[in-house]
Amino acid sequence: MTSQKEAVAVLVERLGYVFKNKQLLDQALTHASGAKCKVAGSNERLEFLGDRVLGLVIAQLLYEQHEELPEGDLARMLNTLVRRQTCAKIGEKLGIPDALVLAGKGNKRTVVTDNIVGDACEALIAAVYLDGGLAAAHSIIGEHWAGFLKQAPDMRKDAKSSLQEWAAARSLAVPSYETIDTTGPDHAPEFKVELKVEGRDPAHGVSTTRRTAEQVAATEFLRRERIWK
Structure with missing residues (x-):
């Protein structure tokens, strides 16, 4: 079984940063349950600061990478990229769960939840x-959030809503969706939907539900017309 010290070494290697002050690293990985002093010794204060640093850096990256997007879309993307679930996923990849200092040992060790991992990631x-x-x-943020940043355009809102807003802004008719084909067995049907937008070529989407097929068609249209990059 990997020791906590070994897990920290793995985390540092994956993180790609060597600390000059290792006490900061130790504190970032110390949950309140394992701290001798909850306020000064745990990672809670660092988590507070890290949340703000993460928000600033992600906001700047989105601002620079998506010059074509309005404030509302950037805000929705930002919220998804900095939420605790995203931080927890990155924390898992870094190896934070095994590197944490928690109360108890073995089966009595504090259960590591997504919230704990996400908070520790921000503290880091x-x-x-x-x-x-x-x-x-x-x-560090640019490197480890790179994959999520690439997916960011799809986090803005659902494609159908984006398309409807785009059409309304140009005084076009409301986009229409029609199921033009259904294949497969009854227990696992596949729907093909055709999307029609006034003055534009139709777009198509295929999925196991009509609703998802409509979203696929709307996404295809938005990307084809370079409304979404």
């Missing part, structure tokens, strides 16, 4: 920021 960002400055934090 704060530790990097305090140890190496904003440039170091920016580099």
